[in-house]
Amino acid sequence: MGHVAVVGIGQSRFGIRSDASLRELAFEAVKACLEDVGVQLAEVESMVVSVASDELSFALQPSAQVTDYIGFHPKPSFRVEAACASGSMAVRAGWMNVASGLADLVLVVGAEKMTEVPTPIATEVLGRAGDSLWEYPFGMTFPGYYALIAQAHMAKYGTTEAQLAAVAVKNHYYGALNPYAHMRKEITLEKALSSFVVASPLKLYDCCLISDGAAAILLASEKVAKRLRKNPIWLRGLGLGTGSLSLAHREDLTTLGASVEAARQAYDMAGVGPKEIDVAVVHDCFTIAEIVAYEDLGFCPKGEGGPLVEDRQTYIGGRIPVNVDGGLKSKGHPIGTTGVSMAVEITKQLRGEAETGRQVPNAEIGLSHNVGGNGQHAAVHVFGRDKE
Amino acid sequence: MSEAVYGAKCTACGAVSYPRHLVCPKCRGEAFQPAEIGGEGVVLTYTDVYALAIDYDVRYLRLAIVELDGGLRVTGQLLDEEPKLGKRVRTTVGVVRETAGKAIYGLQFVPA
Numbered sequence: 001m002g003h004v005a006v007v008g009i010g011q012s013r014f015g016i017r018s019d020a021s022l023r024e025l026a027f028e029a030v031k032a033c034l035e036d037v038g039v040q041l042a043e044v045e046s047m048v049v050s051v052a053s054d055e056l057s058f059a060l061q062p063s064a065q066v067t068d069y070i071g072f073h074p075k076p077s078f079r080v081e082a083a084c085a086s087g088s089m090a091v092r093a094g095w096m097n098v099a100s101g102l103a104d105l106v107l108v109v110g111a112e113k114m115t116e117v118p119t120p121i122a123t124e125v126l127g128r129a130g131d132s133l134w135e136y137p138f139g140m141t142f143p144g145y146y147a148l149i150a151q152a153h154m155a156k157y158g159t160t161e162a163q164l165a166a167v168a169v170k171n172h173y174y175g176a177l178n179p180y181a182h183m184r185k186e187i188t189l190e191k192a193l194s195s196f197v198v199a200s201p202l203k204l205y206d207c208c209l210i211s212d213g214a215a216a217i218l219l220a221s222e223k224v225a226k227r228l229r230k231n232p233i234w235l236r237g238l239g240l241g242t243g244s245l246s247l248a249h250r251e252d253l254t255t256l257g258a259s260v261e262a263a264r265q266a267y268d269m270a271g272v273g274p275k276e277i278d279v280a281v282v283h284d285c286f287t288i289a290e291i292v293a294y295e296d297l298g299f300c301p302k303g304e305g306g307p308l309v310e311d312r313q314t315y316i317g318g319r320i321p322v323n324v325d326g327g328l329k330s331k332g333h334p335i336g337t338t339g340v341s342m343a344v345e346i347t348k349q350l351r352g353e354a355e356t357g358r359q360v361p362n363a364e365i366g367l368s369h370n371v372g373g374n375g376q377h378a379a380v381h382v383f384g385r386d387k388e
Numbered sequence: 389m390s391e392a393v394y395g396a397k398c399t400a401c402g403a404v405s406y407p408r409h410l411v412c413p414k415c416r417g418e419a420f421q422p423a424e425i426g427g428e429g430v431v432l433t434y435t436d437v438y439a440l441a442i443d444y445d446v447r448y449l450r451l452a453i454v455e456l457d458g459g460l461r462v463t464g465q466l467l468d469e470e471p472k473l474g475k476r477v478r479t480t481v482g483v484v485r486e487t488a489g490k491a492i493y494g495l496q497f498v499p500a
Contacts (some may be wrong), residue, residue: 124441134407135463137492138484139437139449147435148453155433155473199437246407248453248461253433 003387004098005225005232008037008218009344014182014332016115017212022057023069025214026111029340030070033107033216037228041070044218045103047077050090050110052336055125057113066109076103083129084285085372086110087215087339088240088379094219095235104221110340111214122210126335129373131246143207143286145247145374147199150288152253154201156303159291161201163306165192167287168205168329170315175326177358182211182332206287211332215341222387233347236365237270237382239263243375254303256375259296263369263380267298270365270382274298277320277382278363279349281342283371284327293369294322297380316360324349324358339379342368346383391481391493395460397423404460426479428500429456433473434466443487454479454497464495476500 010032012025020028026049034041049063059065063079066072080089087110094108114122126142135145153159169189175181187205195204225232241261244250250257267273274297282297284290291305299320300308308314314322325331325345328338346366348354366383395406400417406425411418434452452466454477465484468477477497484494 120440120442123439127441131463138451138463138465138494139440139444140451140463141437141439141441143439144435144437144451147437148433148451151435151473152433196438197436198439199435201435246463248463249413253453 001099002101003222004095004235005220005222006217006235006343006347006383007220007225007228007232008033008039009347010036011180011215011341011344012213013180014211014213014334018115020212022051022062022111022113023065025113025212026066026109027070029111029214029216030107030109033218037218039105039218039228041072043105044107045105046075046097047072047107047109048090048093048097049077049079050081050086050336050340051079052081052083052086052112053125056117056122066111082372082377084283084333084335085339085370085377085379086336087341088368088370088381089339091217091339091343091381092238092240092379095238098219098221104224106219107216108219108340109214109216110337112334112336113212114210114334115212119210135246135248141199143199143202146286146288147202148247149253149292149374150201153288153292156254157306159306161193162189163291163310164201164206164287165189166309167284167290168192170309171284171323171327171329174324174358175330177355178326178331179355181326181330182209183330202286202288208285208328208333211334213332213334213337213341215337215344217340217343217347231385233350234384234387235381236384236388237266237268239265239269239380241265241378245376247374254292256292256296256371256378258375258378259293259369259371259380262378263297266380266382270384271388272365272382276365277367278365279324279346279360280320280322280367280369281325281327281345282322282369284323284329285333285371287329289371290323290327297367297369316358321360324354324360339368339370342370343381350383350385393425393481393495394422395425396420404458406460406462425460425462425495427456428476428478429454431466431471431473431475431477431497432461434471443485452497462495464497466497468497468499
């Protein structure tokens, strides 16, 4: 199979974007992406769109809104879905499109508009990302699932609420430096620890934001990539794992098996291990999720995720900088957009184009980790400055 | 009270699964008999959910995953004023949600 490169990146500002509709958000990202590489839409052969929720977008086939608004028809476009990992599924489908030889230049777009419904309705819709028949009817919410994971992790490994809060403090610190982030403000440990309880032990600042936003990347075959850009970033490894629908069916509640499997595949394909990763974005929908991700991705031994962040080892200058774009926590989490936005961020880091204060020096290999639901799907992608 | 929750007992290996899957998670068998779920077990993890979705008019809901004696793991509502991980509980069946005027029954846990 041929190599696949990221040649263009773009994203909209995340936030409560009452100024823009779903299609307008997608347009912002697509325009920025095409301008980033100097490609006309007419040259793009195919498109993959990720919008996670019909209910939040008040539409069936919301991707048609995107293709129509940017004027893409009659060329091929389709939509993919895996809840909060939808964006990474789009990146994967885009990679397959190029690697198979079906197209040389493929646009991957993620877009989500979450703030048009009141928060209890969004809570309701997101709660059904788990087992909608056998867990959600008890009143389960999305924070509820991760709260169950957090309690189990704290009991088994002694992870503390202060360690959870340390994730939020770090991600808000970097989010404040990211002009595209939803909540650009730093928070203190005390503020995080004293915020109200959403689902014990998770408090307000342990939870990611409900955001609007879009992101786009342009993928190219080796032949076309070399024509478009001197130093493209290569999508070197892809992993996709799945896990049980019911959280209750997990043998170990302190790990996401889907993440472990996805990481194994991605590291194998890229021919690297966790020690070679210079910068990572991981799925911090809740602070506990980032701690579990450190462990599942092999950034530290099992159970040592809490101390890793507490010792500031996931800041720039530490052992492995994680979510220096603010993460889902501060940058925001428009669910279908997140996986694509992760690819944008890692490409930006590997190009050395991140904003002052949040660029990891000389990053050569980067990783994205994106979870759907509470581990029903997980995708890990490895990017590099070199193609192998 | 006549409500009960049923899972599926594999006729080949006897393992009980809940909810029912197409194949037995233990032996890949494909034939099942209904089997009532319940009894005693221990709390593996629990949470008090304060930010609730629609349909609930309570301050919070206490939800748990319980491992029943025999190894089956189930999710349900924990009706216990002094919850603790590892604590022994037993199952009951009650109304876990009312939506559009209809009651939904499911597993609840009370101290054993």
